[in-house]
Each structure stands twice: as C-alpha cells, then as structure tokens.
Amino acid sequence: MSFDLVLFGGTGDLTWRKLMPALFQAWRHGKLPADGRILAVARDDQTDDSYRAWLHERLQAAESAKRPSDEEYAQFAQRVHYLRMDLSQPADYTRLSDWLNTRAGGAPADTVVMYLATSPHLFPMICEQLGASGLNGERVRVVLEKPLGHDLASAQAINRAVGAVFSERQALRIDHYxxxxxxxxxxxxxxxxxxxxxxxxxxxxxxxxxxxxxxxxxxxxxxxxxxxxxxxxxxxxxxxxxxxxxxxxxxxxxxxxxxxxxxxxxxxxxxxxxxxxxxxxxxxxxxxxxxxxxxxxxxxxxxxxxxxxxxxxxxxxxxxxxxxxxxxxxxxxxxxxxxxxxxxxxxxxxxxxxxxxxxxxxxxxxxxxxxxxxxxxxxxxxxxxxxxxxxxxxxxxxxxxxxxxxxxxxxxxxxxxxxGAYERMLLDALAGRLNLFVRSDEQEQAWRWxxxxxxxxxxxxxxxxxxxxxxxxxxxxxxxxxxxxxxxxxxx
Incomplete structure (x- = not known):
C-alpha cells in the first residue's frame, strides 16, 4: 500500500511529542508500509533538510529505548518532508495538491490521510479548503484530534463543516486512549x-x-x-x-x-x-x-x-x-x-x-x-x-x-x-480501520451529557x-x- 500522511500543525507539540515518535516506532517495528511519505505542514519557513534536523533534535528527548540512532533516523527521515503553508490561503492548498501528485512514477498514493493536529477552531476552515481543492476524494481520510469543540454547539458546528466535505467513514475522530x-x-x-x-x-x-x-x-x-x-x-x-x-x-x-x-x-x-x-x-x-x-x-x-x-x-x-x-x-x-x-x-x-x-x-x-x-x-x-x-x-x-x-x-x-496508542491509531488510520475512532453521534451525545x-x-x-x-x-x-x-x- 502506498500512502501520503499530511500532518497539519507539523511544528506543534503534538506532532513532535506524540505523532512523529509513534511513526518512527511503526517504521522501526516494520509496520509502516514501505511506499509512504510523511509531510509536515506549518507556517515556519523551513526546507525538508532543516525540518528533518529540527525534528531529529527533538526526538533526542524520547526515552532511551525509543530514541533513534543516527543511522535509524537517517533512514526514517527519507520519508519526512516539509511544506510551508498558510492554512487560510487557497493557493497554498493548490501547492499541497501539486505536492501530492509528485510521487515517483506519477501514480497517486492509494491512501491520503490528513491529520489535523491543530486547534479545533481551524478544522472547519481546513476541511472547506481541502474540499475546494478537490482533496476530499474517496482515497482521502481526515483525522480530527481532540478536543473536538468546546461544547455541544461548537462540536455540532465542526461536525457539520467536516460532514459537508467528508463522509462519516472518511472522518476519523481520534481518542488515543x-x-x-x-x-x-x-x-x-x-x-x-x-x-x-x-x-x-x-x-x-x-x-x-x-x-x-x-x-x-x-x-x-x-x-x-x-x-x-x-x-x-x-x-x-x-x-x-x-x-x-x-x-x-x-x-x-x-x-x-x-x-x-x-x-x-x-x-x-x-x-x-x-x-x-x-x-x-x-x-x-x-x-x-x-x-x-x-x-x-x-x-x-x-x-x-x-x-x-x-x-x-x-x-x-x-x-x-x-x-x-x-x-x-x-x-x-x-x-x-x-x-x-x-x-x-x-x-x-x-x-x-x-x-x-x-x-x-x-x-x-x-x-x-x-x-x-x-x-x-x-x-x-x-x-x-x-x-x-x-x-x-x-x-x-x-x-x-x-x-x-x-x-x-x-x-x-x-x-x-x-x-503504543498513537502508533496503533496512526496505523489504523492508514489502513482505514475505524473500530477505535469515535463516530459523530457518540461524540455529540457525550457533549450533551x-x-x-x-x-x-x-x-x-x-x-x-x-x-x-x-x-x-x-x-x-x-x-x-x-x-x-x-x-x-x-x-x-
């Protein structure tokens, strides 16, 4: 299986503390599909090489058993890329679409996962822009990180905005527990x-x-x-x-x-x-x-x-x-x-x-x-x-x-x-296994209570x-x- 995993909020705490270490462990365990790319998206002015160096420095804070050796990281980092984006600008989503279409051989990835590791108030805007750019086809899934809203009304508003672009089976609300x-x-x-x-x-x-x-x-x-x-x-x-x-x-x-x-x-x-x-x-x-x-x-x-x-x-x-x-x-x-x-x-x-x-x-x-x-x-x-x-x-x-x-x-x-929990959830998201993700009606009923x-x-x-x-x-x-x-x- 080929995949592209796009991490919105690519320089945020969640990405470098949880998501990237989990992806590295999945690679180390031989569970990450071989034909896959990881794209970090953020507003910082970085290149692939500078982002890889930035991430390497932060992964040194991991506990020793989970810390990559220099050789391991060099191999893993070949999968990691960076794209500077202003999430409010439609032109930047066009650049994202262009990047997703630049795989070797010209064929698109079998699966594209958009992981929204951003503040929840940005979810509607990101989803709307992804839809407007045609990045919501059947091969695309979107992962929504908690907290999903601040109350029932805001959660429902987010779900409506996401549902206008992605089907329920494409929207994965994550609870890492x-x-x-x-x-x-x-x-x-x-x-x-x-x-x-x-x-x-x-x-x-x-x-x-x-x-x-x-x-x-x-x-x-x-x-x-x-x-x-x-x-x-x-x-x-x-x-x-x-x-x-x-x-x-x-x-x-x-x-x-x-x-x-x-x-x-x-x-x-x-x-x-x-x-x-x-x-x-x-x-x-x-x-x-x-x-x-x-x-x-x-x-x-x-x-x-x-x-x-x-x-x-x-x-x-x-x-x-x-x-x-x-x-x-x-x-x-x-x-x-x-x-x-x-x-x-x-x-x-x-x-x-x-x-x-x-x-x-x-x-x-x-x-x-x-x-x-x-x-x-x-x-x-x-x-x-x-x-x-x-x-x-x-x-x-x-x-x-x-x-x-x-x-x-x-x-x-x-x-x-x-x-680990995030390793399991990320692999399930790539494979399209929905059992561990929360459905919108579950999430709204919890807010209602x-x-x-x-x-x-x-x-x-x-x-x-x-x-x-x-x-x-x-x-x-x-x-x-x-x-x-x-x-x-x-x-x-």
Missing amino acids: LGKPSVQNLMALRFGNALFEPLWRRESIANIQITLAECLGVGTRGDFYDRTGALRDMVQNHALQLLTMIAMEPPSSADADAIRDEKLKVLRSLKPFDAASVARDVVRGQYRAGTVQGGAVKGYLEEDKVPAGSQTETFVALRCEVQNWRWAGVPFYLRTGKRMGQYQAEIVVSFRPTPHTIFPGAQQPNQLVIRLQPEDGLELRLMAAQGGLNAAGAGAVQESLTPVSLDLDFHKAFASERV VEPILQAWRDDPSGPRPYAAGTWGPAAASALVARDGVAWAEEA
Missing part, C-alpha cells in the same frame, strides 16, 4: 472469554471506578488548559469512552459500526444531570502548591499563562448511573485530575460480597483491576486461606482468609508485540474546591463515594 493495549484487552476480556460475561451485570457487580490521574501540572499550556479544564479535557472523551467499553452490550460483530452502536446506547442510557444532581454528585477541584514525588510544586494559579483568580477545574470526580437492565442501581465513579498522588490510570470493578460467609474476620470484596498506565495489565483480587496452623493445636487449619492477587503484566507477557455540569458550574460562584498538589483531590471526592459505603481504590 482507545488505542492503548489494555483497552483492547478490555474488549478481549469481555467478548473473547466466557468467564466474566455472566458476572458482568448488576447482580454481581457492586460498583465501578475509573481513575485517570496525572502527576504533572499544566506546564507551559496554561492558556490552553484554562480555556478547557478537566471536564472537557478528560471526562467528555477519555473517561466516557472507557465507561462505554465497560458497560456496552456485546456487539453483533467486530464491525466498527456494530461496536459504536453499542457504545452510543450506553451514552444515551446515562442518567442525565440537573442542577441538584450536579451539586450532589459532582466535585470539582483546583490544585494548590504542594509536594509531588518529593519535590515542591506551585499551585495552578501560579502557573504560567493562568489568569489570576481563574475558576477552571483541574480535578473532577463524579457519580453516575447507566439506566438499563444490565446496570440499574450500579454506581460508576469517574475521577481525573492533575498534580495527583501518582501517575495512574485504571478501572476497578468491585464485585458484590458473598451472600453468607462461613469464615471469621473481615473479608474484602473481589475486584478486577484493569491497569492502563503507567504499565498496563490485569489484576484479579481474591480471598484465600493461608493453610497454616492456629492455636487450637497441630492439624487445625487456620480458617480466616487473606487477600491474594492474580496479576498479569501485559508488557511482560506480550513484550515483542506491543505498540456533560453540558448540564458546565452550565451548573457557570451558575455557581463558589468555584472549584482547593486540594494540595500530590494528594488525591479535595476531601469532598472521598465523601462522594463514602455516601455509598465505598472508598476510592487507594483509600480502601
């Missing part, structure tokens, strides 16, 4: 095994926690983050996508639309929020100065480019319910935040206790822990007897139970076959609750789950 190997194993766990599916329902499951925690603050992205906040940045997309994969019904096939149809049903089944339920079931916070991993860090309001007195949330915890026969009455707890106690993303499924115990002492509920990062794997927490002797005399078996774990480290189990939260916060002058950096958020987040007799996983 769906490319994580552990998320793929969530699908395999549920629909490739007979063990858990009979238990995957309200009769057996007490509650489900989804935690997406970061140690990092906003860094140099204070102005962007202050316009976005944790709800838009993490809950509306990543957390809700994980929730749909946990809660969805078995799809009829592995076809992309069969899977996305079931995910959409979950989003439509989420109990809607109103002002009263937001006040009761949603906690927002903002980090203050504290200590993270042994080092002192400043608070959000002291970060660069953050406006004084900002009420943007850096933490969200919420309780929600899926109102259908499978999940009625089972609480789902979602939590995300910056400057948290540790870097951790995981899903904890807590099963109901045994109806009658014959063993003395306290027993912990069985749990299935699906770890997403920093390492991915599965842990099944059970109770077992030690088999030792007690004070009653020789041969008397101790009857109290002890927690034990069955632990699977995917990185060790499949070390030679693992690919979070909008009452955004509105309630706009009407609430109290603002986010403070929490010290290096902790697990405001105390109100613990109180939120304690009402149900539950504790967050690290507090249990």
